[in-house]
Amino acid sequence: MRPVYLDHNATTPLSPGVAAAMSPYLGGQYGNPLTAHRFGEGPRAAIDEARCSVRTLLGATDDSRVLFNSGATEGLNHALKGLALASLSDGRVGARRRIVIGGLEHYAVSAPAQWLADAFGFELVRVAPGRDGVIPADAFIDAVAADTTLVAALHWANNELGTLQPVEEIGRHCREIGVPFVCDAVQAIGKVDTQDACAFADVIALSAHKFYGPKGAGALVVRAGIDLVPLLHGASQESGQRGGTHNVAGIVGLGAAAIAAHAGRRQESPRVAALRDALADGIRGRIDRVHWNGGRAAVLPNTLNLSFEGCPSAALCAEMDRRGFAISAGAACDSGTAKPSKNVLAMGLSEGRALTSVRISLGHDTTAIDIQATQAAFAEAVSAVRADN
Secondary structure (H helix, E strand, C coil), rough: CCCCCEEEECCCCCCCHHHHHHHEEEEEECCCCCCCCCHHHHHHHHHHHHHHHHHHHHHCCCCCEEEECCCCHHHHHHHHHHHHHHHHHHECCCCCCCEEEEEECCHHHHHHHHHHHHHCEEEEEEEECCCCCCHHHHHHHHHHHCCCCEEEEEEEECCCCCCEECHHHHHHHHHCCCEEEEECCCCCCCCCCCCCCHHCCCEEEEHHCCCCCCCCCEEEEEEECCCCCCCCCCCCCCCECCCCCCCHHHHHHHHHHHHHHHHHHHHHHHHHHHHHHHHHHHHHHCCCEEEEECCCCCCCCCCEEEECCCCHHHHHHHHHHHHHEEEECCHHHCCCCCCCCHHHHHHCCHHHHCCCEEEECCCCCCCHHHHHHHHHHHHHHHHHHHHHH
């Protein structure tokens, strides 16, 4: 049997259609898009088309800026640092000094927010999730005040648990009171409806490799009227917001992946959700002492986070890998550590649950046969790991 890849939240394979769209810009269409001669015309037009594709995916207006970058880590750093540094007066923090983030944020949000607090004295407020893995909207809104809050940031979906967060309710409240709202939409693209994202989010970050595009390509969508200090100073690329020669092939790939994600979501999301539920039912029918972390909340259609009592996460992942099944012990950025899942702990669950949690994330290539084989593999792997512990 072929190896079964169930780690799509870490990264997705490059779609053949996306690879085909990129191909001309890895060869003959090599011109710099900012040059005035004919060699720049094709790349320049392709970048413009990719911007339109991203706007369509997120429901952005024509006056919104689509800033291409290396991915969401750069984009989220740019969003938080750009807003914060633009607010300084003579290097000092003003009255609006509070940064409010969710308690389950990716390091690309929590780390720059902490840096801003440490380096400049901004007040950082983290809103804790409930035991369902969801940040309570009322608690987040209570932490945001028009006269003291500089920026609020919340991810649309948790990369490890898959839990969907109340971004629309919080974003609309922030817009009503004039507080910029930054949304990490990395895990949401192609899985949930993002067409109205720009109606409630002022800055949105995404990475192409999370929705079958290339690694090293991302975008930050910025609503008109939101001022950011550039993160990378240089020449005039990206409206002066991000210096450096364009990654034309990567940008074209991002645009092609955005079109495919927009077109295919309605059919693909229900399909993988049914497979995920069948996998959860099959595992819990075969194996005792299994817990679905975040299962009480609305979750991404492709994501399943389970704790297997008596099975350390790393040992279970290794045992599954030996059988040809790729899963992960938490988020990819934490891979290889023996630490308990920070997200499971943040939910108020036990360290035992956090030390035995694994993430299974399905994708376009996942089939019903894969799900049946995965159920059997888990039963064997859990039995083997428990026997050794």
